[in-house]
Amino acid sequence: MEQERVEQVKSILAPGDYYLSGNEAAAEGAIACGCDFYAGYPITPSSEIMERMAQRLPELGRRFVQMEDEIGSICALIGASWAGARAMTATSGPGFSLMMEGLGYAVFTETPLVVMDIQRAGPCTGQATRVGAGDIMQAKWGMHGDVQIIALSPWSVQEMYQFAIESFNLAERYRVPVVLLGEEAVGHLRERIRIPEEIPVVRRDRSKNSPPFGTQDPAGIPPMPAFGDGACLLVTGSTHDPWGIRRTEDPEVHRRLVERINRKILDHREEICKTEQYLTEDAQEILIAYGFTARSALYAVKRLRQKGRKVGLLRLQTLWPFPEHVVRPLGQRVERILVPEMNLGQVMGEVRKVVQCTVEGYHQVNGEIIHPQAIVDAVERRG
DSSP states (O other), rough: OOOOOEEEEEEEEEEEEEEHHHHHHHHHHHHHHTTEEEEOOOTTHHHHHHHHHHHHHHHHHHHEEEESSSSHHHHHHHOOOTOOOOOOOOOOHHHHHTHHHHHHHHHHOOOEEEEEEEEEOOTTTEEEEEEEEETHHHHSSSSSSSSSOOOEOEEEEEHHHHHHHHHHHHHHHTTEEEEEEEEEEHSSOOEEEEEEEEEEEEOOOOSSSSSSTTTTTOOOOOOOOOSSSSSSOOOOOBBTTTOBBBBBHHHHHHHHHHHHHHHHHHHHHHHHHOOOESSSSTSSSEEEEEEHHHHHHHHHHHHHHTTTTTTTEESSEEEESSSSHHHHHHHHOSEEEEESSSSSSHHHHHHHHHOOOOEEEEESSSSSSOOHHHHHHHHHHHH
C-alpha cells in the first residue's frame, strides 16, 4: 500500500536571489512544486501568471492550454488532476465567479487543484486594474452546499512563491482545492526573493485497493489513485458511496460524505492554519490584517507604539479554514480589535463570531491600498 510522502526536490530555478513580481514568483513556485498542467483564460490583474506559465511549462516538457473561458479552465483542471497531474489556473474577479460550479464539483469529488485568484476591485467587472480584497467570502461560500476549502493570503513576493508551493502541498494532502488569495498590489509588486536549493513536495497516497471516497475515520482523507494507476474509478458530482457509486437516495450515505469532507478540513484546522503575531504580548488593542493590508497594519503598529500605545498585530496567512483557535484567545485578553480591509468587513464578521471584545473595522473600497497613516488615524479616532 502506498502512503503520503514528502520529498525534497531540487529547485527548478538556480538557488539565489531574484527580482520578480508577485505574479511571476507565484508561477515559479508552482513550477518548482511540480505543477505540470495549466489551463486558463487571461484576465487582469492575474495575466502575468498565465504568460509565465505559457512560456515556462513547454520549456520543461509540461502542458499549457489556453481555454475558451474560466468554466472550461476549472473543468480541465479537474480532469487533469484525476489523470495524475498537478494542476492549476489563475484568474480574478468575474473569472473566479465563473469557476464556482466547477470548484464545488472539485470539493465534492475531493480533487486536488490550485486556483490563484489575484483580486481586483469589484463587484462585477469593477476596476479591472485596481486593488481589492472582495473575494474572501466568495472563496468560502461561492459554492452551494456545505463545503470547506483552504485559502492562503500572501503579503509579499516571497510569500507568493512560498504559498504557491504550500497550496499544492495542502491540495495533495487534504484532497481539496486550494485558493491562493492574492491581491493586485502583491501580484504586481516587485521585490527581491530568495529561491532555496530544495523544495518540499507532498505526494498523496495513490493506493488503488482502498475506497477512494471513504475512510473509517469520519474526518479521514482517503487515497486517490489516478486514472491509469489500475484502480476502477467512478467520479461523480452526485452523492456517492466510498467507492464512488451514486447513492443519491440514501440519506446516510449523503450525511457521512458531507460531514467527512467538512471535518477533514475543520478537524485539521490547527495543522493547516498559519498566522504571525507582532508585539501582541502586552497589547491592549490588536489589529487583525491579512494580505497586502497587513504590511500597512504592521507599519501602523510601530508608529502607534512610538506614541506609547500598546497595539499589536495578528497577521492571518491562512483565511480558510478561519484560524479561530488563534483569534479567540487574543480576543479574551484585549480591549478592542480593529480589522482593516479592502472590502466592507468580510473578515471583521468572522472575528466577531469568535470573540467577546469590541471589534471594529476600517473599510476601504476605492481601488487604492490602505495607507498606514489611515490605520493610525482609525485607531486614534477611537480614543
